[in-house]
Amino acid sequence: MPELPEVETIKRGLSEFLINKKIRKIEIFCDKSFLGPNELANSEIISISRRGKALLINLKNGITLMIHLRMTGQLIYRSDNNSFAGGHPSDNFISELPNKQTRVVFELDDGKLFFNDQRKFGFVKVLPTAEVKNDPFIKKLAKEPWEMSVEEFVKNLNRHKNSAVKPTILDQTVLAGLGNIYADEALFLSKIHPERLVSSLSEIEIKNLLENSKKVMEESIDSGGSTMATYVKADGTKGDYLKKFAKVFRREGEPCVRCGTEIIKIRVAGRGTHLCPKCQEKK
């Protein structure tokens, strides 16, 4: 997915257009993508928030729409005067909608919000705002790196002493927000090999890892995450926002920016993983 920075960017982008607007109608093209009753006609959006990678659209009637984009989810807003799109970068940002990847359409009193999702792993879930905190995913979710103390991070990591560090920091109950891109980037900045066991990490390395997790996600938020604005450049050609800050992700074969060694791609716990074999020694 769409990791924490993309969801944060969507939160900010959609807030500009959706606050105080009413949802007139919800059209569901894929039952798997919409969990809960469709009884939200004329409900007003009062705020949009976020917990980890989950987007929360809060309605005046005490209902919250929890949206998780998972791997390929996108939210695309269009009206006569405005448009905004974010999430998994693809031509859906600019193509005619709805299309065959459209799963849910929210008709607003001003424009439409499309939930597109190629792989159908993502979902929109209807639940009482007061129950959001009891949702199984939200309930287990760890703090985001900005709120996480080193002590708590150590404690959470130590539940997985015998696991490799990369899958452990991808575990949202250990630290909220990192996904496959930012995990690789944070490990590169921290000079930690992704396959190192948690038990082998020093106090300093853990502290650096937490700091760098913040840093990579902040940088991405500052550059606008993955949205229409970064997907399509002003001249209409396609941009690649990843190239702006990613030092290792999808850079296999290119020289390391620190030492010039060729970046390699390996597989760790089933996920494609990018690293500099010299800066990130396995030990």
Place this chain on the structure above:
DNA sequence: CTAGGATCCTGTCAGC
């Protein structure tokens, strides 16, 4: 309880 692999689903790309 943890560890690790399979699984959900659609689409694209490399290699024959």
Place this chain on the structure above:
DNA sequence: TGCTGACAGGATCCTA
């Protein structure tokens, strides 16, 4: 051209 397998910005479920 067509087929086949690998892989994908995530998280859960199942088994050991």
